[in-house]
Amino acid sequence: MSKQSNVVELECSACLKKYDSSIEQHLCSCGKPLYARYDLKRAAATLTLNNLKSRPLTLWRYAEVLPNDPPVTLGEGMTALVPARRLGASLGAFNLFVKDEGLNPTGSFKARGMTAAVTRAKQLNAKTLAAPTAGNAGGALAAYAAAAGIPAVIVMPADTPSANVMECQAFGAKVIKINGLISDCGKYVADHKQSEGWYDVSTLKEPYRIEGKKTMGYELWEQFGAKLPDVILYPTGGGVGLIGMCKAFDEMQEMGWIGSERPRMVAVQAEGCAPIVKAWEAQRATSEFFQNAATLASGLRVPGPLGDFLILQMLKQTHGTALTVTDDEMLEAGKELASREGIFAAPEGAATVSATRKLAASGWIKPNETVVLFNTGTGYKYSEAWQRALQA
Ligand SMILES: *Cc1c(COP(=O)(O)O)cnc(C)c1O
Ligand SMILES: [Zn+2]
Numbered sequence: 339m340s341k342q343s344n345v346v347e348l349e350c351s352a353c354l355k356k357y358d359s360s361i362e363q364h365l366c367s368c369g370k371p372l373y374a375r376y377d378l379k380r381a382a383a384t385l386t387l388n389n390l391k392s393r394p395l396t397l398w399r400y401a402e403v404l405p406n407d408p409p410v411t412l413g414e415g416m417t418a419l420v421p422a423r424r425l426g427a428s429l430g431a432f433n434l435f436v437k438d439e440g441l442n443p444t445g446s447f448k449a450r451g452m453t454a455a456v457t458r459a460k461q462l463n464a465k466t467l468a469a470p471t472a473g474n475a476g477g478a479l480a481a482y483a484a485a486a487g488i489p490a491v492i493v494m495p496a497d498t499p500s501a502n503v504m505e506c507q508a509f510g511a512k513v514i515k516i517n518g519l520i521s522d523c524g525k526y527v528a529d530h531k532q533s534e535g536w537y538d539v540s541t542l543k544e545p546y547r548i549e550g551k552k553t554m555g556y557e558l559w560e561q562f563g564a565k566l567p568d569v570i571l572y573p574t575g576g577g578v579g580l581i582g583m584c585k586a587f588d589e590m591q592e593m594g595w596i597g598s599e600r601p602r603m604v605a606v607q608a609e610g611c612a613p614i615v616k617a618w619e620a621q622r623a624t625s626e627f628f629q630n631a632a633t634l635a636s637g638l639r640v641p642g643p644l645g646d647f648l649i650l651q652m653l654k655q656t657h658g659t660a661l662t663v664t665d666d667e668m669l670e671a672g673k674e675l676a677s678r679e680g681i682f683a684a685p686e687g688a689a690t691v692s693a694t695r696k697l698a699a700s701g702w703i704k705p706n707e708t709v710v711l712f713n714t715g716t717g718y719k720y721s722e723a724w725q726r727a728l729q730a
Contacts, residue, residue: 344377465489
């Protein structure tokens with residue numbers, strides 16, 4: 339007899355249609371992403387602060403709210419929550435923290451999503467894993483596929499940062515370069531997956547990358563001592579982490595850990611690719627495809643995010659906001675984060691520094707609120723971008 343699965347069922351994030359979680363599932367028939375659902379009453383009985391003390395220092399410590407298959411793990415999660423006092427004083431946010439996701443395997447928080455997705459794909463006997471990527475997702479998928487012993491196909495724009503191309507090749511993945519954007523790469527995967535027998539690990543097109551990324555919400559709660567911050571700034575491309583953290587907060591409420599209050603979520607985008615900010619400012623429930631998307635923050639170059647309606651819903655429900663940062667502002671902010679705090683960030687992470695300065699200046703962030711910036715990736719993989727900033 340197989341052991342009981344933690345995931346009771348999958349449920350559409352839009353129309354609430356239910357799906358069997360014991361077989362391969364991707365999108366709902368309505369075209370929207372699926373959420374994994376758990377018996378949270380049962381989870382709450384053993385997922386306690388006290389029990390967490392003796393668990394492994396990876397995101398798999400939150401076992402009750404993750405798929406309970408043998409994990410394909412490289413030690414991801416439980417990243418440092420770094421108090422940033424000097425930077426905070428300079429920005430006018432005096433209770434500032436940086437959640438440093440650059441410390442994950444393969445140097446970005448994409449590792450969180452991929453450990454969960456690949457774990458589940460392996461259990462479901464996937465033959466080849468495929469995904470489009472703007473950069474870091476490809477490296478993470480290639481690494482976890484290697485760890486699982488499953489072949490991977492990574493489809494990326496031809497101008498993806500070279501570190502991302504090299505890591506995929508080193509991990510033994512097949513790399514396909516496309517003259518276009520991640521949306522074109524996504525189309526390539528969609529067009530070929532049936533004939534090639536690929537298991538599609540695209541952002542939000544399988545249910546478990548959200549599960550891996552939601553653990554950032556659990557970690558914040560644990561690292562702040564069973565509390566959540568007032569404000570979270572998140573560099574938003576596909577929005578998986580933002581959606582995931584909000585899902586985690588809902589789960590925490592259902593388990594009785596928190597009440598109905600929520601951190602105010604802030605989606606930070608690049609001025610050259612800001613579909614969510616545009617929709618937010620126009621008070622729309624969905625975004626429009628962002629034409630001629632261009633930014634050196636490759637992870638933010640997502641012109642048509644599939645989960646746009648979820649991101650916009652969550653910004654509204656949490657009384658959050660959305661704003662843009664230019665590439666030059668990102669690079670300046672990255673230098674400031676590095677020189678004041680010793681964290682060498684991806685431009686995407688640096689964007690949240692610049693956004694904090696703007697929101698503190700406008701009074702949207704109050705000086706003594708607890709604010710968390712997500713540095714979503716390491717700066718070491720962006721040598722092309724940093725060369726431009728540091729030689730200038
Ligand atoms: C992918 C990526 C993002 C965007 O993440 P989403 O969850 O898709 O919004 C931000 N920063 C970095 C470094 C990334 O690799
Ligand atoms: Zn649906």
